[in-house]
Structures are given as structure tokens and as C-alpha cells.
Amino acid sequence: MTTTGAERDAAGVEGGRRGWGWWGRRRSAVLDVSLAVVSALECGLEGVGFAEKASLPVPLGVLFGLVVGSVLVVRRRWPITVVLVSIAVTPAEMGYLMGLVGLYSLAASEVPRRFTAALAGMSTAAVYIVTVVRMRADVAQADVGQADFDPSGWYVPVMSLLLTLGLNAPPLLLGLYIGARRRLMESLRERADSLEQELSLLADRAEQRAQWARQEERTRIAREMHDVVAHRVSLMVVHAAALQAVALKDPQKAVKNAALVGDMGRQALTELREMLGVLREEAPAVPAAPVAAPLAAVGRAAAAAAEAAAQDGGPCLDALPDLVEQSRQAGAVVEFVVMGEARVYGAEVEQTAYRVVQEALTNVHKHAAGAEVVVRLAHREAEVAMQVENGPSDAGAAAADLPSGGNGLVGMRERVTRLDGAFVSGPTDAGGFRVSAVLPVAAAAEVVPQRSA
Incomplete structure (x- = not known):
């Protein structure tokens, strides 16, 4: 202390x-x-x-x-x-x-x-x-000896006044100066102590912000890795199970499923390389900053990396048909409905919408094998909404038996609330599950610049 x-x-x-x-x-x-x-x-x-x-x-x-x-x-x-x-x-x-x-x-x-x-x-x-x-x-x-000189007139009062001032004025003025100087030094000392306390508080707050930035960056990276890997690997497992089932009965379909598994694996590796490459490019800008600055700069650099990844080759709403088609190729019955006039949104808005639909479809493959799925995308005046609803799983369909960490819904909620959107998820009356998200376009456009058409 x-x-x-x-x-x-x-x-x-x-x-x-x-x-x-x-x-x-x-x-x-x-x-x-x-x-x-x-x-x-x-x-x-x-x-x-x-x-x-x-x-x-x-x-x-x-x-x-x-x-x-x-x-x-x-x-x-x-x-x-x-x-x-x-x-x-x-x-x-x-x-x-x-x-x-x-x-x-x-x-x-x-x-x-x-x-x-x-x-x-x-x-x-x-x-x-x-x-x-x-x-x-x-x-x-005393005997003055001068008849024309009368000391009782002005000489005595004036000389007495000069002697009095000569005795009393110097110590009084010196005391006033010393007292003022002492009070000034005390005020400066108190001000220096207050500044020292303020600097200590600022350093503590900077450390807290740095810890928050590091935690936020870990969460963001974990969310990105989960979204990229979980969906691709889930589809690969589904196709591998189908390949195992038809390998002897229908060799041509087995070859097709094997090709799909390879394509999905390459896509997953490509997305991972892009993400890690952007983070590696941002890393040299963080060191060599004074004391608390590098700690706070970690979060800013990571956020910049995420935005750069989103703007350069990241997923967007135009890729939703391909995403739905991949689920169809895995054997799922998926209906894709688009409402409203399609527009170009900010890169982070489109990436968030894509990831929500992607994770929702991944959950369907994990927990509702053989269920019918409806993917809805609505373009509204000041917002874009997406909904993924699946019915009850087919009892006759083989379960994929995929592990679940319970972070899919948490990651979707974090993504949506980061853009001041609304997120709702829960079971339906028919025994299925519904995931709904609404993203405000205006608020997000201020955060991320518009992507070119």
C-alpha cells in the first residue's frame, strides 16, 4: 500500500x-x-x-x-x-x-x-x-546650543515614527511573507498528492480496461472459431455418416459425399487461415507502447482485426443460399424465404446475420436430425431480421451424435447485442426450436463502413 x-x-x-x-x-x-x-x-x-x-x-x-x-x-x-x-x-x-x-x-x-x-x-x-x-x-x-532650532516641533515625532517603523515593519512583513509561502507550499503539496492519487486511479482504471479488452478479445476469438469450425465440422460429420451408410449400396453417392466432405474441410481451413492471418498482421502494432498503453491496445488491435476480416472476404448475406444448399446436401430439408427488397448493409451487420443463421443450422444438425427447417430473412426499413425455425426431429433419422459445448446460443446473443440488436430463442409449441434476431441497420452503419455491392 x-x-x-x-x-x-x-x-x-x-x-x-x-x-x-x-x-x-x-x-x-x-x-x-x-x-x-x-x-x-x-x-x-x-x-x-x-x-x-x-x-x-x-x-x-x-x-x-x-x-x-x-x-x-x-x-x-x-x-x-x-x-x-x-x-x-x-x-x-x-x-x-x-x-x-x-x-x-x-x-x-x-x-x-x-x-x-x-x-x-x-x-x-x-x-x-x-x-x-x-x-x-x-x-x-541635552543642550542644543542653537536658538533657531526647536526639536519639540517636528523632529521628535518624525524620528520616533521612523524608529517605530524600522523596528516593527521588517518582522511583520517577513512574517507575512513566510506565512504566505508556507501556505503556498502546503497547497502545492496537497495538489501534488491529489494528482498522485488521480494518477493511481487512472492507472488502476487503465489496467481494468486492459483486462476487460483481453477478456473481450478472448471471447471474440472463441466465438469466431466456434462459428467457423462447428458448422463445417458438423456438416462433415453428417456427410461422413451418410458416406458410411451408402458406401456399399450406392458407390456414386458415396463418391459425391466424399467430395462434399473434402470441400467443406477446405472451406473450414480457408476461413481459419484468413482469420489467423489478419490477427497475425495486427500483432506487431501492439508492442513498444508505454506501460498501460499496450494493454488497452490489445483489444483495439483485435477489434480492428475482426473488422478487417469482416470487410475482406468475410461471410455476407449473399452467401446464405450457398449455406442453405450445404445443409440440403447433408440431407436436411431446408426452406429459404426472403422478404423485402435486398440491400447492402455494413460488413459487420451482414457477418452477424450470416453467423446467426449458420449457428442455428449447426444446432439443427446437432440436436434435430431429419427435422424440417425454415430460414427467413426479412429486409425492413431500418433493420434486418432473420429467423431459423425447425420442427421436431425425425425419429427414423440417425442422430449425428455431435458434442455440444453450450456456447452456440451464447455466441449468437453476444454478436447481436453488440450491435444493439434483439435476440430471442426457445422451443416452439410444435416441439421444435426457433432462433430469431433483429439487427438495427442505422446503428450498425455508424460502427462499420458500408461494403461495396
Whole structure:
């Protein structure tokens, strides 16, 4: 089972959090603790001056500074707290490092922008006020020595504003940039993970389509081989049985039956060579495709081979009289009825109609020896229909005793439904069997181009 990058990162972060609190990684914890120590030392030193100005014991001022500076250790977990503490101690003139790092952490965090803007404004205002007061006190104590220069007018406000912006703007802008960059990287990582999952799904679907194509091709080849071999071999067996029966009584009829057996065997071999030859010609086009492409190309190449075989020398409706005549020569009583005006259909339509009639006649030879058969072919406006109906078998006729795999009706149904046609088969009230199929001409003409007349 494969894992995405986000899952691996999440697993790493969760594993780190179990050992390093809210930091997730050891170096993050070391960095924050180091900054907190430096900030505590800074605030502790500045606490000495704060204690003198506030008339407090120096150890108390140092302890206060150490506690205040240590708040920086929670900057990743609670950045708002760090900023609020830095704003609170700004009048005491301590916590400059904490204020800078706190603003950076706040801007880089997932805190809503309205809170970030409000806290940044409060921090800027506090620093500006303290800076103005400090500069006015320094200017008042200094001896400028120039009567025409009044620093209390514009100098102190402008310089205080520049110092405030110089302290607060860089960490705030840097934090905004880092936060935006982090969010962008997370979105790109999520997008990459989603694309990876989509590619995995596409690969699975391609494999499923390839398996379906291979299965479909096996079924198609088995159906073609069954239709080609079963009919010819069935007639050959029937003629061989007749030849055995009349060999001594009527030598001339025996010679005729032997010739028919030879002709049918040659026809069967010819059709097999044509089919296998087309498949062999299509085979070199399949290899050398990348990964999943050859798997899907197998079905397309096989389908192209079937269509090429159908268009080049394949059976058609014009060959139905010969097919019926072969059954008559085998001793069956077959009536062939054509209704409607004969037309030229698509090669696959004509091949399917031919195979349906062929397989139906084969079943008659197998299971209804001596039965009378009626083959009907109807040319309609938007469809072509065929029906093969046989009566009950003749009790006096010798059975051919041919094996049956039970795939004849299945193959006929598959052929017809592939062209969106209708197929019905079943016993009749008279004790016979009926096979009916209807093929839509328009739908099939879109699949296979028209064959020349």
C-alpha cells in the first residue's frame, strides 16, 4: 500500500509531537528555547533600570524581567499572548527582542488577518508613544546650543515614527511573507498528492480496461472459431455418416459425399487461415507502447482485426443460399424465404446475420436430425431480421451424435447485442426450436463502413 507525501509528513509531525510537545521537531524546540533564554537575559538586564525608575528592589526587577522574557518560548503555540505581553511591558522599556519575534510569529501564524492587524497596530502605537516620550526627555536634558532650532516641533515625532517603523515593519512583513509561502507550499503539496492519487486511479482504471479488452478479445476469438469450425465440422460429420451408410449400396453417392466432405474441410481451413492471418498482421502494432498503453491496445488491435476480416472476404448475406444448399446436401430439408427488397448493409451487420443463421443450422444438425427447417430473412426499413425455425426431429433419422459445448446460443446473443440488436430463442409449441434476431441497420452503419455491392 502506497502513501502520499502529505500522509508521510503528517505521520512524521505526529510522531515528533509525541516527543516534542507542540513544536513537532527538535530543532524548532531548540530554537524557541534559545530565543526565550536570550529574551529572558535581555529583560533581566533591562529590569535593573526598571526597578530603579519604579523604586523597587533590583532583584524583584530582575526576576520580573526573567519571567517576562521567558514567555517567548510559547511563540508558536500562542503568538497572541507573546505580542500582548510585549505591548504590556513596552512602557517599562524592556522586551524589544520579544516584541520583534512576537510580531514575526503572529504574522506567520494562522491567526486571522484582522487580529494580526489589530495587534500590530497596538504594538506600533505603544512603541511610538514610548519612543516619543523617551526622545523628548533626552532632548530636554541635552543642550542644543542653537536658538533657531526647536526639536519639540517636528523632529521628535518624525524620528520616533521612523524608529517605530524600522523596528516593527521588517518582522511583520517577513512574517507575512513566510506565512504566505508556507501556505503556498502546503497547497502545492496537497495538489501534488491529489494528482498522485488521480494518477493511481487512472492507472488502476487503465489496467481494468486492459483486462476487460483481453477478456473481450478472448471471447471474440472463441466465438469466431466456434462459428467457423462447428458448422463445417458438423456438416462433415453428417456427410461422413451418410458416406458410411451408402458406401456399399450406392458407390456414386458415396463418391459425391466424399467430395462434399473434402470441400467443406477446405472451406473450414480457408476461413481459419484468413482469420489467423489478419490477427497475425495486427500483432506487431501492439508492442513498444508505454506501460498501460499496450494493454488497452490489445483489444483495439483485435477489434480492428475482426473488422478487417469482416470487410475482406468475410461471410455476407449473399452467401446464405450457398449455406442453405450445404445443409440440403447433408440431407436436411431446408426452406429459404426472403422478404423485402435486398440491400447492402455494413460488413459487420451482414457477418452477424450470416453467423446467426449458420449457428442455428449447426444446432439443427446437432440436436434435430431429419427435422424440417425454415430460414427467413426479412429486409425492413431500418433493420434486418432473420429467423431459423425447425420442427421436431425425425425419429427414423440417425442422430449425428455431435458434442455440444453450450456456447452456440451464447455466441449468437453476444454478436447481436453488440450491435444493439434483439435476440430471442426457445422451443416452439410444435416441439421444435426457433432462433430469431433483429439487427438495427442505422446503428450498425455508424460502427462499420458500408461494403461495396
